[in-house]
Amino acid sequence: MKKALGAAAVAAAAALALSACAGGGSQNASANSDASGTISYWLWDANQLPAYQQCADDFHKANPNITVNVTQTGWDDYWTNITNGFVGGNGPDVFTDHLSKYGDFVKNNQLLSLDDAVKADNVNLGQYNKGLADLWVGQDGKRYGLPKDWDTISLFYNKDLISKAGLTADQVGSLSWNPTDGGTFEKAIAHLTVDTSGKRGDEAGFDKNNVAVYGVGLAGSGASEGQTEWSWLTGTTGWTHTDKNPWGTHFNFDDKKVQDTITWFHSMIDKGYMPKLETTVGASMPDAFGAGKAAINANGSWMIGQYFGYKGINVGIAPTPTGPDGKRASMYNGLADSINAATKNPAAATKWVEYLGSPACQDVVAAKAVVFPAISEAADKASAAFKAKGIDVTPFTQQVKDNTTFLFPITENAAKVDGIMKPAMDAVFSGKSPASSLTDANSQVNALFQ
Known part of the structure; x- marks a missing residue:
């Protein structure tokens, strides 16, 4: 499932990211900035594609100056494409990130930090299930993703x-x-x-x-x-x-x-x-x-x-x-959405990431009864949506309630x-x-x- 970057690729990707982000995070933009244009968003789960396409459509209606193009590919091809995109400069503006991957992305300066945007736009980190937001703070103390869902x-x-x-x-x-x-x-x-x-x-x-x-x-x-x-x-x-x-x-x-x-x-x-x-x-x-x-x-x-x-x-x-x-x-495990440090439109990308991490999108995901969104209230709505389909998901949610979970390494x-x-x-x-x-x-x- 996991593919290592070759030494040359790592060096090239690091150089690209460094030139793009000018020191790792200086392009950090508030969603309140004048955001417009077309941005790309990648994810790997085909089951979640309908929910996130709806989120993209709803986002465009609320922000007519921004269009989000959603692309879904399977797990193995997804990470190969991400890696190649970082190296070649044609990666997505925003992508679904994984805890097993982002440490190396941060190390290679390939992600845009979100700290300034979270502060400027008053993003409520307390709305997410306990501990999820903390997972996306790197060793440098900077935030590189907003939680989207969790699993057990x-x-x-x-x-x-x-x-x-x-x-x-x-x-x-x-x-x-x-x-x-x-x-x-x-x-x-x-x-x-x-x-x-x-x-x-x-x-x-x-x-x-x-x-x-x-x-x-x-x-x-x-x-x-x-x-x-x-x-x-x-x-x-x-x-x-x-x-x-x-x-x-x-x-x-x-x-x-x-x-x-x-x-x-x-x-x-x-x-x-x-x-x-x-x-x-x-x-x-x-x-x-x-x-x-x-x-x-x-x-x-x-x-x-x-x-x-x-x-x-x-x-x-x-x-x-x-x-x-x-x-x-x-x-x-908890996924998040991250921003490519090489994005040419950090303002629009940031606005989209904040929308993905908001009740407006996560309630849509919850209603589809596919995964448990990161926002606590949305996760409860997902459980209710599963129940409406005749599926009792208590064995999954009880692990969290009983605190019998441990973090993905x-x-x-x-x-x-x-x-x-x-x-x-x-x-x-x-x-x-x-x-x-x-x-x-x-x-x-x-x-x-x-």
Whole structure:
């Protein structure tokens, strides 16, 4: 998912950004400035495109002198295009930014700071869910984004497969886990796994090499974050990705807690309860779920619409299992909109970013019932919109209310960290290396910060 910039590209991008922003932030413009012209806005989520196109149309009606051209591309192509745009000088004026990316953008002087605009235009940072606005303040103390939404992790499950296995929604919603024997979570996964002869994973004669329905799906190895893959398990052990967050400079993949967790999780593959890593390449975990080939998928709240869009699949949502510490855990991620330091129209770009971060736009997003907007009241409206569709999103929102979340790891060198950790994790999940091999990878990662 993450691609590192080559040394020449980094140098070129840094030089371009430095010349464009004249020292990082001097072009910061108030939305009250005389703003006009056409600006470009990029995002990667096709499910959110209709909402943001409406926001762009509404914004133009309120500001006839400004036109916003919205472009959507898939995740991988999106970041390649952003990187190339920074280097070539043809990137977007405004774009949806990610916590795993912006640290390196700031380091390379590629983002416009928003501090002067926030102050001059009296932007209410207190309207956002607790902590979201703080995530977008860089190590230099400057703000580089206004929050747009947030997400957590829960379990999507096939109600019909659960019922056929003799399990209830209450049982799925109260599972527990530990790295020693897997707890009731492993028992449920085993029982929900069915081979091509109809034998369940906990029955004699189960054939792990010929599985028709897996108890739990797998999207990949999780690289350095494991957001939807395993972080909701490691988060219950007391383990943390880095020494501090945000802006940690020391990773902890040499810790026994994470290695024991990954060892257990990989054992689900060995036992035949979860797909082999090689089968996930080029495949879609949600689509496998939609085809009835998996009973449970751990995934993010941004995927609600997709899971409930599969015909013939009766979907439920359950909270992640409690762990050794007796609590649940979920990574808490929050996106924001940032301004390209090379924009030729900082005034209009700033006005658009402030609109994206306002109730006027976030209420529109909420009504579409796709994601949870960053503004607290808008997030509540989104929950109500989901409920109107017959979807109970409590497992996602409860993590925030119960304070059982932890931040997506925010560091510099994120692309390089992933460049080391992805092959290391792939080796473990493919059975080529034990989880203890993560210690060596961890040393390589920490050397990036020395």
